Each structure stands twice: as C-alpha cells, then as structure tokens.
Amino acid sequence: MKKTFFILPALISLLITSTELLAFPKHNPVPGGLALIPINIDLKPKVFFNKHPVAIISKDNQSFALVGIPLDTNAGKKSIQIKWPNKTTENREFEVKAKTYEAQYLTIKNKRKVNPNAKDLERIKKERIRKSKARKYWSDTTVNTDLIIPVAGRISSIFGLRRFFNNQARRPHSGLDIAAPEGTPILAVEAGTVIETGDFFFSGNMVYIDHGQGVISMYAHMSRVDVKIGDIVEKGQIIGAVGETGRVTGPHLHLGIYVNQTLVDPTFLLPELKISTK
Ligand SMILES: [Zn+2]
Structure with a gap:
C-alpha cells in the first residue's frame, strides 16, 4: 500500500515530462522529416538549407536549427550553411536516413x-x-x-x-x-x-x-x-x-x-x- 504513494507521483511527473518532450519538434532526419542541429546563437548567425532561410528554436538554453527535409531528398550526407556576422560561412553536415513511403x-x-x-x-x-x-x-x-x-x-x-x-x-x-x-x-x-x-x-x-x-x-x-x-x-x-x-x-x-x-x-x-x- 505504502509503495503506491511513491509510485504515483513518479508516474505523474513522468507523464508531464513526456508531454513536454512531445510538444518539441522531433529530430527525425528522413525525407519529409526534420533535422534538429545544435547551434550556438550568441553571435546571431543566419542558417540556410538548399538556399532557404532556416528557423532557429531553443529549449533549455540549447538552440537548434530546425531543418525541414524535402520528401524527394535522397539519403546521405547533406549540409546546412551557417553565416556568421564576420561574413564567414560554415558548412555543417548531417545525415539523411532513407525512408520508404507506402x-x-x-x-x-x-x-x-x-x-x-x-x-x-x-x-x-x-x-x-x-x-x-x-x-x-x-x-x-x-x-x-x-x-x-x-x-x-x-x-x-x-x-x-x-x-x-x-x-x-x-x-x-x-x-x-x-x-x-x-x-x-x-x-x-x-x-x-x-x-x-x-x-x-x-x-x-x-x-x-x-x-x-x-x-x-x-x-x-x-x-x-x-x-x-x-x-x-x-x-x-x-x-x-x-x-x-x-x-x-x-x-x-x-x-x-x-x-x-x-x-x-x-x-x-x-x-x-x-x-x-x-
Ligand atoms: Zn490530405
């Protein structure tokens, strides 16, 4: 009986935690999916993928480039371009995994x-x-x-x-x-x-x-x-x-x-x- 008292609050907190996680975009680098690429935004960089500007989202003091991957993308290495204020451009690679659609x-x-x-x-x-x-x-x-x-x-x-x-x-x-x-x-x-x-x-x-x-x-x-x-x-x-x-x-x-x-x-x-x- 006593055990229930301890399990219940633990369960509730677990539910709340998982709800929070679910509300944040999921890293799922497949065609038609999303890549969340960690990025430091202190210098306010601009991010591009396929020449299109990319959104930057933050959670718990960590920022990510939120990259949408077109459905017709082939699996393999892709890269985002990070443009820094000093005019340099950095390429950062990520891997797109294959996915078959019915x-x-x-x-x-x-x-x-x-x-x-x-x-x-x-x-x-x-x-x-x-x-x-x-x-x-x-x-x-x-x-x-x-x-x-x-x-x-x-x-x-x-x-x-x-x-x-x-x-x-x-x-x-x-x-x-x-x-x-x-x-x-x-x-x-x-x-x-x-x-x-x-x-x-x-x-x-x-x-x-x-x-x-x-x-x-x-x-x-x-x-x-x-x-x-x-x-x-x-x-x-x-x-x-x-x-x-x-x-x-x-x-x-x-x-x-x-x-x-x-x-x-x-x-x-x-x-x-x-x-x-x-
Ligand atoms: Zn529809």
Missing part, C-alpha cells in the same frame, strides 16, 4: 479534380503562384513550435503516401489528414498571422498561418473560413470548420506544415496522436 489508391468521383480542363488549368496556375508566395513567407520573429492538434478526429491519411487518383500517379501526400464531420471546428495549431486564405481548385477553402521564421501551417478542404488575411490568431483559436471542398473523398482537414519552404510530416511537430487509419 502507396495509396483513391477514387475521386469528380473526374475534373484528377484531369482538370483547360479553364481549370488556368486557375490552378494562378493558385500555384499564390501558394508559392505563402510558402516563401518569412518573418523575423521568435518562432513557437509547441503545436496543438487542430481537430478532434481520426487520422485518415498519413504524410508521404505515394498517391494514385483513379489509378493515375499524382504528387505524394504532403500533409496529415484528420477526418471529422463537416462543421467540426478547426483550431490554429499555434499563434500567428493569417497570410493567405481563399478557395483553391485542389485544396478547397484554405488558410495559411505564419508562426515565424518560415514555420507556416496550412489548412485545406474547409467548409468555412472564419479569418482573413492579416488577422492575428491565438493558439487554439477557431479559424474555420472541417469540410469537403476541393479534391476529396470525404470531409476531413488536410494539415500541411512548412519549415524552410518545405512540407514536412506534421506528426514530428504535433503531440502524439493515436493513428487509426481506415
């Missing part, structure tokens, strides 16, 4: 969403420019990466799946899908500024939120959007609701996370989720 076959009823017509292609072209602008957004503020899960739901599709729509190969799945009934509120994963919203051909109604230093969250297929460009949102604020707009097989939130202009697996930044794919 294939996923989906049937889309609206065939135009798989094979768009000429008018659709015009629209898609314009939307690509807007998306690219949002992806490249940079603000020199402190970045918070203690993300929360944006929707109460079930994971219906994981990041990185090699996708086939109506048996035709398309780009791999670049986000995390959380299925929930239409109208379920969507929460901002972190505090930030709304930098883009609109109705897009493939993504449906969507929102981009800048969280600082190139860390950007993107929400797609929404039934409604409750925010507008320039809005400052709190972490956990309702920004809209789950829907099935754009290219979908049912109502869900598609969550994308950009780090140095690269879409990475959101699960490496989110608290642990129970995965129950269909």
